[in-house]
Each structure stands twice: as structure tokens, then as C-alpha cells.
Amino acid sequence: MTQTLDQPAAHAANPGRPTPVAELRALRKIYYKPDGSVMVEALRGIDVTINRGEYVAIMGASGSGKSTLMNVLGCLDRPTDGLYLLDGQDVAAMSDDDLSNYRGLKIGFIFQAFNLIPQLTIEENVATPLFYQHVPRAKRIERAIETLGKVGLGDRLGHRPRELSGGQQQRVAIARALVTRPVVLMADEPTGNLDSSTGQAILGLFEELHAAGMTILMVTHDPVVAERCLRVVRLKDGLVEYDRQQPGYLGRKAGGAAPAPVPESTH
Ligand SMILES: Nc1ncnc2c1ncn2[C@@H]1O[C@H](COP(=O)(O)OP(=O)(O)OP(=O)(O)O)[C@@H](O)[C@H]1O
Numbered sequence: 001m002t003q004t005l006d007q008p009a010a011h012a013a014n015p016g017r018p019t020p021v022a023e024l025r026a027l028r029k030i031y032y033k034p035d036g037s038v039m040v041e042a043l044r045g046i047d048v049t050i051n052r053g054e055y056v057a058i059m060g061a062s063g064s065g066k067s068t069l070m071n072v073l074g075c076l077d078r079p080t081d082g083l084y085l086l087d088g089q090d091v092a093a094m095s096d097d098d099l100s101n102y103r104g105l106k107i108g109f110i111f112q113a114f115n116l117i118p119q120l121t122i123e124e125n126v127a128t129p130l131f132y133q134h135v136p137r138a139k140r141i142e143r144a145i146e147t148l149g150k151v152g153l154g155d156r157l158g159h160r161p162r163e164l165s166g167g168q169q170q171r172v173a174i175a176r177a178l179v180t181r182p183v184v185l186m187a188d189e190p191t192g193n194l195d196s197s198t199g200q201a202i203l204g205l206f207e208e209l210h211a212a213g214m215t216i217l218m219v220t221h222d223p224v225v226a227e228r229c230l231r232v233v234r235l236k237d238g239l240v241e242y243d244r245q246q247p248g249y250l251g252r253k254a255g256g257a258a259p260a261p262v263p264e265s266t267h
């Protein structure tokens with residue numbers, strides 16, 4: 001059953017209320033040495049709620065725990081302790097197989113280094129996550145082509161990743177993250193391997209996706225990138241140093257208009 005920490009099972013009846021996508025309470029992650037002793041306490045008690053439709057930058061100095069947090073949020077790693085509700089479900093209670101299926105349904109994840117499969121064409125790369133959801137092949141390719149069109153790569157079908165620029169490869173990775181129609185898009189330094197104008201174009205794409213209702217969570221160490229997000233959560237030594245809305249954000253969006261209404265998830 002879907003739950004939330006603050007308002008149990010109340011959201012369906014209250015569409016005006018924020019709907020949590022990710023809720024973390026007292027979350028800790030400890031890396032241990034092979035002898036069982038503590039190596040690093042990377043997250044030391046994180047309390048954060050991310051609601052549907054938010055656009056959040058996770059910032060902090062090198063080693064502050066950003067990637068560790070993003071890997072836990074992305075269900076690539078499990079916390080040592082504390083609670084994580086992903087779209088209302090307690091992920092700690094799930095088996096590895098259930099977690100990997102649930103992750104595939106809910107999360108689109110974008111890596112700094114793109115992580116595309118070099119032997120496959122871009123539409124095959126984008127179609128890959130649908131294979132794990134047992135979507136038939138013809139439908140997989142159809143949806144991949146449609147999603148590549150949305151990220152501006154409809155004219156590159158049949159190409160392999162090495163035939164594309166870095167920015168185009170990151171667009172393929174974004175299409176692969178979107179093709180499953182996830183509830184939340186998560187990215188660890190998505191512009192980290194790109195020159196600044198290509199990075200700006202990727203941020204422009206994120207802003208379009210956000211305006212269309214997507215929830216986006218992004219790690220960045222770059223204040224210029226974070227400046228374009230709606231909210232900044234800054235980590236320091238494994239704790240939240242501050243968590244604030246960016247007051248200028250709405251004013252910078254098309255004449256101060258509020259973001260588009262957030263569509264209901266298909267899951
Ligand atoms: N697999 C691991 N085993 C042991 N310690 C780790 C591991 N991964 C990360 N750490 C440690 O946990 C802390 C947080 O690391 P993390 O990678 O989350 O930092 P970060 O904020 O992403 O840094 P950066 O900006 O350099 O990417 C660091 O002290 C790091 O050395």
C-alpha cells in the first residue's frame with residue numbers, strides 16, 4: 001500500500017497537496033572495511049522530502065556524500081540505516097529482484113559518463129530498459145524512436161554512440177531514462193563531461209521536461225548549474241547543510257508563469 005510519512009494514504013483524495021516522490025528519514029550510509037570496521041560514514045542522518053514536480057540540485061564539496069546519496073535515491077545502493085520511501089513504498093523491505101523491477105518502473109537514471117552500449121544503435125540503446133519490462137520488440141523500438149525525437153535526435157536513428165558528440169550521447173542517455181515514463185529523473189553530474197555550451201543545452205532540455213511535469217533530481221558541484229534549479233539541497237560531511245527554494249526561479253521562467261500542472265503518473 002502506498003504510504004507517506006506525514007499523511008498516510010491521503011494523497012489520492014487530496015490532489016492539491018504535494019505528493020512525495022522520495023522521502024528520506026534519518027538515512028545513513030556507512031562504508032565498511034573488509035574486517036568489519038567503519039571505513040567512512042558517508043551519510044550521517046539525511047532527512048529530505050522530494051515532491052512531484054520539483055527540480056532539485058544536490059550540491060556539496062567533493063566527498064560530501066552527493067553520489068552516495070544519489071546512488072541510494074536511485075536504488076543502485078541500499079542505505080545502512082534509516083527510511084527511504086520511493087513513491088510511497090519502503091524500498092528497504094523489498095528483495096533485490098523486486099527493488100530492481102520497482103526501480104525500473106519509477107526511476108530514469110542518467111550517468112555522468114552516459115553509459116551507453118557502444119555496439120547498439122541509439123534506438124536499441126534507448127529501447128533496452130523496455131526489454132526488462134517485457135514490452136514487445138516492435139513496441140520497444142517505436143517508443144525509443146518517439147523518445148529520441150523528443151530529445152532532438154530523430155535525425156540520428158541508426159547511429160552508434162561513438163558517431164555522436166558528447167552532448168548528443170547525453171541526449172540518448174536522457175531518452176533512455178525517459179522511455180519507461182518514470183516518476184522521477186535522477187542524474188549524477190549530467191553536464192560534468194560536457195563543455196559549457198553543450199551543458200547549457202542539456203539543462204535547457206531538463207527545463208523543458210520539468211515544465212512538462214517531470215520531477216528532476218540532479219547532483220552538481222557547479223553553482224551555475226544549480227542556479228537554474230528550483231531548489232538546492234547542499235550536503236556537508238554527510239549531513240544536509242541547507243535546503244532552500246531558489247527565489248528567483250519562477251521569475252526567470254517565461255514571464256514568471258507557474259510551471260505546467262503535473263500529470264498523474266502512469267504507474
Ligand atoms: N565504495 C566506497 N567505499 C568506501 N568509501 C566510499 C565509497 N564511495 C564513497 N566513499 C566515501 O564516501 C564519502 C562520500 O563520497 P561520495 O562519492 O558520495 O562524494 P561526492 O560528494 O559525490 O564527491 P565528488 O564531488 O568528488 O563526486 C567520501 O569520503 C568517499 O571517500
Ligand SMILES: [Mg+2]
Nearest residue numbers: 066067068188
Ligand atoms: Mg560524486
